[in-house]
Amino acid sequence: MKNFITKYLLSFSITVFILTLGFRILGSYFLSNDINIEIDENYFKETIPLIAILNIVYFTSMMGAGFFFGKKDHKTLPLIGIGFRYNLVSFLIFHIISLFWFISNLNSSFESIEELKYSSIIWGTSVLIHFYVFYKSKNKIINEINKEDLFD
Amino acid sequence: MEELLNSWEETYKKGQLTLWIFLSLKDGSKYVDEIKSFIEKNSEGTISCEEQSLYRSLRKFHHVSIVKFDLKDGNKGPSRKYYSLTSLGETLLKSFIKRNINLFFKSSMKNLIQ
Numbered sequence: 001m002k003n004f005i006t007k008y009l010l011s012f013s014i015t016v017f018i019l020t021l022g023f024r025i026l027g028s029y030f031l032s033n034d035i036n037i038e039i040d041e042n043y044f045k046e047t048i049p050l051i052a053i054l055n056i057v058y059f060t061s062m063m064g065a066g067f068f069f070g071k072k073d074h075k076t077l078p079l080i081g082i083g084f085r086y087n088l089v090s091f092l093i094f095h096i097i098s099l100f101w102f103i104s105n106l107n108s109s110f111e112s113i114e115e116l117k118y119s120s121i122i123w124g125t126s127v128l129i130h131f132y133v134f135y136k137s138k139n140k141i142i143n144e145i146n147k148e149d150l151f152d
Numbered sequence: 153m154e155e156l157l158n159s160w161e162e163t164y165k166k167g168q169l170t171l172w173i174f175l176s177l178k179d180g181s182k183y184v185d186e187i188k189s190f191i192e193k194n195s196e197g198t199i200s201c202e203e204q205s206l207y208r209s210l211r212k213f214h215h216v217s218i219v220k221f222d223l224k225d226g227n228k229g230p231s232r233k234y235y236s237l238t239s240l241g242e243t244l245l246k247s248f249i250k251r252n253i254n255l256f257f258k259s260s261m262k263n264l265i266q
Contacts, residue, residue: 077211143216150212151170 002011006076009085009141016062016093023058024101027051032108062090079144080137084130091127165199172199173209174237174245177219181236183226184210210235217243 024061029035030050037053066086073082095116102113140147170193176182184206189206191199213219218241221233237245255261 075208077215078217145212145215149218151167 004085006071006073008076009089012065012086013089014091015065017044017097019058019061020094020097021067023054024055024097024106026057028101028108028111030054031110036091039087043050067088078146079151080141080146081134081144084134086128087130091123094123161198168195168199169201169205169209171248172201173206173213174241174248177237178242178245181234181235183221183232187235213241217241220240 035050037048037050039048039086070082070086073079098116098119101107102111102116107113137146162207172191172195174185175194176187178189182190184203187206188203192202210221214221214235216239219235220238221235223231223232226232231255256265
């Protein structure tokens with residue numbers, strides 16, 4: 001795990017920090033004020049809670065940022081553990097900010113810390129799976145670089 | 153005939169870059185431009201390489217500690233990375249040559265090649 005923090009991982013961490021902080025602020029605001037979007041077409045009328053759209057935007061932005069910086073990192077040095085590092089860093093930042101949010105009572109009354117427990121279990125499982133995949137590949141790598149890629 | 157030769161050479165050259173990088177560094181520490189020139193000159197133009205692929209290879213070799221670099225002042229510009237082989241890199245090159253290159257210098261093989 002030499003050179004764990006690369007400049008791209010650092011940029012990704014800052015992006016995740018900003019996105020997560022924005023997600024918590026907007027999420028609590030939308031839930032507290034029950035803000036919805038109304039779609040009113042001739043044959044179709046629907047009310048969509050803005051929090052649902054925020055969740056989708058947050059998820060896709062996090063994935064997009066991960067792919068963007070991860071690809072750049074891989075181009076610089078094709079390390080096998082890059083995906084695991086990005087997943088772990090985003091997991092930690094999200095949960096530290098969220099925990100701080102609940103401890104400081106900045107959450108809306110419709111948000112429960114229970115949801116954070118579920119997300120930590122589900123997301124944490126994906127981090128563990130990522131680590132397992134990384135650990136299993138140790139016979140194919142030298143210092144985290146795939147043996148086949150080292151002298152290509 | 154030319155088409156067959158080109159096709160064979162294309163595949164053959166793909167695995168040659170590492171050896172040429174190592175040989176250029178065995179010759180002395182160099183920055184990327186010098187490594188590129190060394191390879192092109194000594195391979196008589198048969199091996200050409202992009203600076204980007206040299207940087208990529210050197211970063212990998214540095215990560216696994218077979219290549220090291222020193223920062224030295226460049227000509228009027230920013231400082232340059234001068235790459236050289238570590239003792240592990242030198243041993244690796246020596247072992248590779250012993251196992252894979254020296255075969256061609258046996259008299260029986262020399263006759264076949266000539």
